[in-house]
Amino acid sequence: xxxxxxxxxxxxxxxxxxxxxxxxxxxxxxxxxxxxxxxxxxxxxxxxxxxxxxxxxxxxxxxxxxxxxxxxxxxxxxxxxxxxxxxxxxxxxxxxxxxxxxxxxxxxxxxxxxxxxxxxxxxxxxxxxxxxxxxxxxxxxxxxxxxxxxxxxxxxxxxxxxxxxxxxxxxxxxxxxxxxxxxxxxxxxxxxxxxxxxxxxxxxxxxxxxxxxxxxxxxxxxxxxxxxxxxxxxxxxxxxxxxxxxxxxxxxxxxxxxxxxxxxxxxxxxxxxxxxxxxxxxxxxxxxxxxxxxxxxxxxxxxxx
Amino acid sequence: xxxxxxxxxxxxxxxxxxxxxxxxxxxxxxxxxxxxxxxxxxxxxxxxxxxxxxxxxxxxxxxxxxxxxxxxxxxxxxxxxxxxxxxxxxxxxxxxxxxxxxxxxxxxxxxxxxxxxxxxxxxxxxxxxxxxxxxxxxxxxxxxxxxxxxxxxxxxxxxxxxxxxxxxxxxxxxxxxxxxxxxxxxxxxxxxxxxxxxxxxxxxxxxxxxxxxxxxxxxxxxxxxxxxxxxxxxxxxxxxxxxxxxxxxxxxxxxxxxxxxxxxxxxxxxxxxxxxxxxxxxxxxxxxxxxxxxxxxxxxxxxxxxxxxxxxxxxxxxxxxxxxxxxxxxxxxxxxxxxxxx
Numbered sequence: 001x002x003x004x005x006x007x008x009x010x011x012x013x014x015x016x017x018x019x020x021x022x023x024x025x026x027x028x029x030x031x032x033x034x035x036x037x038x039x040x041x042x043x044x045x046x047x048x049x050x051x052x053x054x055x056x057x058x059x060x061x062x063x064x065x066x067x068x069x070x071x072x073x074x075x076x077x078x079x080x081x082x083x084x085x086x087x088x089x090x091x092x093x094x095x096x097x098x099x100x101x102x103x104x105x106x107x108x109x110x111x112x113x114x115x116x117x118x119x120x121x122x123x124x125x126x127x128x129x130x131x132x133x134x135x136x137x138x139x140x141x142x143x144x145x146x147x148x149x150x151x152x153x154x155x156x157x158x159x160x161x162x163x164x165x166x167x168x169x170x171x172x173x174x175x176x177x178x179x180x181x182x183x184x185x186x187x188x189x190x191x192x193x194x195x196x197x198x199x200x201x202x203x204x205x206x207x208x209x210x211x212x213x214x215x216x217x218x219x220x221x222x223x224x225x226x227x228x229x230x231x232x233x234x235x236x237x238x239x240x241x242x243x244x245x246x247x248x249x250x251x252x253x254x255x256x257x258x259x260x261x262x263x264x265x266x267x268x269x270x271x272x273x274x275x276x277x278x279x280x281x282x283x284x285x286x287x288x289x290x291x292x293x294x295x296x297x298x299x300x301x302x303x304x305x
Numbered sequence: 306x307x308x309x310x311x312x313x314x315x316x317x318x319x320x321x322x323x324x325x326x327x328x329x330x331x332x333x334x335x336x337x338x339x340x341x342x343x344x345x346x347x348x349x350x351x352x353x354x355x356x357x358x359x360x361x362x363x364x365x366x367x368x369x370x371x372x373x374x375x376x377x378x379x380x381x382x383x384x385x386x387x388x389x390x391x392x393x394x395x396x397x398x399x400x401x402x403x404x405x406x407x408x409x410x411x412x413x414x415x416x417x418x419x420x421x422x423x424x425x426x427x428x429x430x431x432x433x434x435x436x437x438x439x440x441x442x443x444x445x446x447x448x449x450x451x452x453x454x455x456x457x458x459x460x461x462x463x464x465x466x467x468x469x470x471x472x473x474x475x476x477x478x479x480x481x482x483x484x485x486x487x488x489x490x491x492x493x494x495x496x497x498x499x500x501x502x503x504x505x506x507x508x509x510x511x512x513x514x515x516x517x518x519x520x521x522x523x524x525x526x527x528x529x530x531x532x533x534x535x536x537x538x539x540x541x542x543x544x545x546x547x548x549x550x551x552x553x554x555x556x557x558x559x560x561x562x563x564x565x566x567x568x569x570x571x572x573x574x575x576x577x578x579x580x581x582x583x584x585x586x587x588x589x590x591x592x593x594x595x596x597x598x599x600x601x602x603x604x605x606x607x608x609x610x611x612x613x614x615x616x617x618x619x620x621x622x623x624x625x626x627x628x629x630x631x632x633x634x635x636x637x638x639x640x641x642x643x644x645x646x647x
Contacts, residue, residue: 202392
């Protein structure tokens, strides 16, 4: 596909000017730079998570025979083996994907919204407000996120899942807000922002129509990187017993189930671990690809860039 | 006489900087009648762009439009309008186009969206109506296949096309006044001519007045009705375009005219005005041009010249109006002499 793209665009360029890249090339135009693999991997994972109740071979929390069926290595009956409670690891990983992925997506959405709004207001309003807002972020950034998370999570005896999402989201936007602020500061001095003001656009409209769209690539890239990070954090917290509470499966606490016997029970921790790594890498690759795709200079006619 | 469309009086814009008070615009006054084209001419640093921005009240700190300044437009004092009322003037009644058509267009919006945006800011037009008006305006600026080009991004258009888009953005609401800040400077010569012609055609069609900020006297000769020459934050000469070219009074204007390349003359080198505009934090005493003026005499160092009225339409800020004997030779020998001295 990638190899044939220049040929296709060369043909399109010689066609009458009204002709644009065909609709079926939509994906190629949106994700031209190898991000397609990342997108496909993530799509498969999301699909697997959505379909978990139907494609899981077993009930993820069932402990059919804690003596005879525990700690079985991978086999045809249990492709990922079973854990010390005789639960099927594949089923737990599939159900765990639902929790891990949705926690990551929602927490990241919260973080991106907060960080963008905070940074945009600081950068666009400027002055004393900017100084105050940024000193607050400096102070928050000085606290390691894991410590902050542990401290917040410890406020609950058993942490509700939605609170885990909120906590992960509200601790994840400090860095982004600084990025967004810096971008807004640079963009608000651009001629087109001044031109929009000269043509009578009110401040909020200039911010929403002219400044934020130019910040968006930064936010999207930060979001894809953030998702990977949140998956790792959630896994870490769950591994520490502070995140998703058993018996609900998440990738992090499945790893923990096998962690104290990892030499003999390697299959319990390995498969969720591999998925965490795969997801994090795919998110990063997708972020890179989106960064390229969102640059309008590469969105030229027929994808001829 | 009826009130002119735009009337600038005693406009002073000072920048309160760490390096001192920069009096970038210092007592500027001029009028623009409805449908008239007034060229504001001067070197970089003469205050012409600051003057243009202050008409729209777009001066940012540390710049301040000093109290006592007055800009009347359409019978209203702009400098005392509140910010909301001022916004309804910008883009709607007074529009501005900028020098750099590349950087003055938003790279992430299609050009049609950017023109439509102006419509949507100022009217209740629906998205679709705004788009239709945008396409119509783009085609009025001579963009071929405007309906298709409107869907393109700025980087897909040439410099001349982008400047047409800027013009479409400025004129889509048919403002009464267009401020054009060096609209042709960044363009190729052939494109410059097209843009100038386009502005003239649209002026004829819409009847707006134009304040043309430029240092290109060729463009001035072609389009302007009247010329305001600025130097050192002040108006130094004001005259109808014919008078100015035939009968410039201020030595600075003379210098500008002599610095124009002309095919008909055989000077080997282009004539220049020696020196540069002094910084706005430190205007010389007396006449601000005296350091660079070949006629300057002792009076010029101590006595700041007023804007002498030469006749009903012609004014010059030079003591030569009172003491013409200090003008050494007529224009042409001046050219020769500066040429030898260089």
